[in-house]
Structure formats: structure tokens, C-alpha cells
Amino acid sequence: MAQRETAQTAGQANASQAKVQFGYRRHPDQDYGAPVEHPVVVVGAGPVGLSLAIDLAQRGQKVVLLDDADRIGDGSRAICFSKRALEYWDRLGVGDRMVEKGAVWSVGRIFHGASELYQFNLLPEPGHKRPAFINLQQFHAEAYLVDRVNELPAISLRWRNKVTALESRNDGVVLTVETPDGSYRLSGQYVVACDGARSSLRRMVGAEFAGQVFEDQFLIADVKMTAAFPTERWFWFDPPFHAGRSALLHKQPDDVWRIDLQLSRYADPGVEKQPENVRPRIARMLGHDEFEFEWISLYKFQCRRMERFIHGRVIFAGDSAHQVSPFGARGANSGLEDAENLAWKLDRVLRGQSPESLIESYHVERSAAADENIRESTRATDFMAPNSHQEARLRKAVLSLAKETEFGKRMVNGGRLSVPSVYDTPLSSADSDTWRSGPCPGSSMPDAPLATSHGEATFLTDAFNVQGKRFTLLSFANGGAAEVPDDVGVVSIGATAGLADPQGLARQRYDAEPGTSYLLRPDGYIAARFRHPTRDMIAAALARAAGHD
């Protein structure tokens, strides 16, 4: 999520909160004098580092994953995980656990004062495997990811391994790592820094960064209570219980509710986060006092990114590379999009299947996505906390117009929620045919309901996963089988032996005619699309998407 400037657990943070403790274990690498060499070292076992390690391991890479702590479970961090993140976690084998535990939602409501201005549905159409969002405490997500890591012998997860020094070389990076047994060194052909907003690796490569700091402070409280609020995102401007400021309410599993209250920029964090001062505010909001605190903290937000996500052989992903305000669920979700973008590229480069320059496309694609996320979250935060009298006046005009006009409702910005970016990327092949709709190259693949040849219900995202999350041709049947280059998977829809599209939604969402084909990248993004592909056309698009152009 965002950088925690002044976060501290409240005195009465609940001890029953799920926490997972991991033991430090000495690794044989620590007994060698010379640094043991590894293909990839991932630093930071948060959602991004864990997901990246799993993805790389599933692709056959050996991964060392270092974390300076030995536990997860402290307090309240990310809670909203997007459809795109869930589809990624499906590929990593953890999607079902996340969704079973998570609070599924797609509807948001915006209130002004005591009355509702409007509501929105982030996934109004049926036929998608995953919902628009789930809310799930980050510690649950991390615990499930750690369980998955433990099923993969290719990952060496080392707790209480703190990186204290970094030495860049042309063909790799040597890290000095401090453990309870003293220091040791190890080297990686690539090091991926997933070590969060206050990344120490970012400092070690000399790439500190500046950006916009929002002066207004926000109080975040997770409270436990039984309540009849629906599983929706509720956002208030100027509510009766918190006059003149904004408030946000989200449901989490285990009867925990996330409450986010805007405070003044002059609020004293030491005073405001005291439970006896928070309690009356929350009680006014809920209309009762029957709750316990799980977590209280005060935040200030920053919107900023590194100029370059790649520093030699050190690659930055997640909060270490970019930070946003939390209004829009663009922190953890964009970090997970970083991981899915990077894993397949790193794997191909390590195997010698693609030139090293393929990794540069990670920076191109994901820094543009970070700019988009920063832009969206800055706009939302500015709308909540206007910077001048005139900005406040314009906001007042929007809120008053929203009561009676549709355009006013659409201008009210209580956070625009995370959707996958569309990449303007050299890996895409430009359209040469005519398309009425469907995902253009650089977009993520939309899901659709399908049926197997045995008549069982499945989804397009599942069919893609069955193909091994590699380059895959999505082919709408035209009689003959599609001819594809070696090592390209095929998802065939409408052929005798292929999948059926009983509701026609795949055809509709992909603007498909007989013969229509989409080349999908290993991260499920569209590389190219064709009305009538030939083997040569597919091979050319494949070469481009694999970084050979």
C-alpha cells in the first residue's frame, strides 16, 4: 500500500490477530567462503516477492527469497485485491484459497452528507471466473502464498536474512546478508528488490526518489464487530459523523471492518492514534460502541516512482519502485502486476530464449502503468483534500451537481479502482485487420465462460493456465487446426476437439469470426491478433513479443 509514515500499533491492538511466525534456519550457503551463485535472488517476502518467487519456480527457475523478518501478520496493510490479481494468483495455484477466505465485492457507494449520491458496479456482466475484488487482510494472503512456496522445492525461503550490502557486477550482483549466525555473501545473476516502500536496496543502488507528499493525514482503523452493512465499498464526503472530511468503510473477513478517516494536516499523530481518541470517532460513524480495535495507524501518502525500475542487474518491483495513495487499490495490485510482467521475461532471459533487452520492456510497461496509477490516485486524493480555495470550490460544485446530474456523479472522485493497464509496448504487433471491438494488443485477456468437450463448465483463464502460462494462441475455429510454431500453446474454441462457447460470450468479447486468433503472452496479455493468421504471421508476432526485434 502506501508508505507508512507514522504507523504504530495502538496500545490495545488485539493479540488474537492472526500472526504466523517462521523460524530462522541456517542454510549451507552460509558455510562457504565464496558467495554461492544463484540465478535469481528475490529480496522481500511480501505479496509481490512471494508471488514472483512462485511464478519463477513454476517456470522451472531456482529462486532464493530473503526476508529480514521472521513473521507476517502485523496489522493492517493492503486489503483490496483486484480481479487481475486473483487471475494471477490462479496461475500461481492460490486463487481458490484467497477467494474462499476473502470478502467478495463489486459494488461501491458514494455518499455526500447523509444521502447517497450514486453507486457503481465494477463487474456488471456475468461470465467471469473471478469477482471485481476481494477484501482480504494482507497477512492471510501472505500466509497462503508462503504455504504455496513451501510446496515448491525450487524456492529457498530464508527468514531473518537481511541484505546489508550490494555490489553490482556486469553479470550479477553480490549481496551481503546478515543473519542471527552472522553475515554471509551470495550472488545472483539477477536480484529483484521487492522490499517495500522503504526499500533498503533502492538506497544501496543510490536511487532515492522524490514525489508528491499529501499533507492531509488519514486515520486507518481495523475494527472487529458484527454488523449488517453489505459487502460493498462505502465512501463518504462530508458525512454527518465526520463533518467536512471524507470516510471509507470496507468489509474484511472474520468480522473485521476497515475504516479510513481523513484528518487535518495539522492533526497530532501521537494524540490521534490513541484508542481513547479514535473510539468516539468510530462510534459516531457506526452509531454504536460495540467494537474492538484490531489495528490503528495514521498515514500520510506519497505518490512517486523510481525513474528507472532496472539498475544493472537489480530490478525493482512493487512498493520499492512506486508508491500511491490507497484510494483505488493500486498499491499491492500494481505490485502483483509487476511480478506477473517480470517473471516470464526473466525466465526466458535466464534460459537464453530471449535477449537480455526483453527485461527492458518490464521497465517500459510497468513504469507507464505506475505513472497511470500515480495519476489516478493523485487525482482522487486531490479531490478528497483540495489544495486551494478554488479547488475546494470546484469540488463543491461537482458534489452539488452530482445530486441532479449524471455527469456530476461521474466527476465525483472517491477513488478510481485498479484496472489492468493497457501497454503501449514494443512487444505488441499493431493490428493489420479491422476490429469492431475486442482487446487490442497490449491489453490483458478478458475472461469468458466456456465448456469442455465433456460439457463441463470452465473459463478462458483456466484454459490458458492449462496451456502452461506460455505463449498461447487463442483460436476461434475455422475448420482446420491452427498452425503454430513450436512451444506455443493453443486454446481452440469451437473446433470439434476444442472448447465450446455455449453463451457466445468469448466470441463477443473477442470480436471473433471463424479464424480469428489472438496471440497471448505468458502473462495473459494480448501480443497480436489476426483475422486469418498464417504460421509466418504468428512466428513474426511471437519473435517481436519475445524481444527478438
Next chain:
Amino acid sequence: MALSTSSNFAKPDDAFRAVVEAHRGLSETESADLDAALVLILANHIGDIGVLREAIALAKRRMIETGQQQQQQQQ
């Protein structure tokens, strides 16, 4: 579409008068509130971000020129 700066009203005086009269009797703050709402309503009606940006640029250019003239007069 480009910003139209030719005269579009059959009776431009009526348009000017309508805006002037809308502000009659309002305080500075109320006038500013009215303008803010009016700008947003009209911007949405135009519905073209390029035209809106051109209009903003034209309005700002006038302000800059006015500011420069005032400076020159003071000199």
C-alpha cells in the same frame, strides 16, 4: 473538433446579459461558486477534452496578456 471563436449566438448581447444577470445580487463567493458550476456544466455539454483545453488556453492567454499590459502601464 477545434474551439470555435466565431460568433455563434444570433443575439450575442442576450448571452452576455444572461450571464451578467445570473451574477446580479450575488456576493463574490457566491459568484465564484456559480461560475465554477457553470464552467463544469458547459464543459460537460461540449464533451470534447481538446476543445476544453483550447478554451482554457485561450482564457489563460488573455489573463497573461492583461497582466503584462498592467505591468507595462505601471512602468
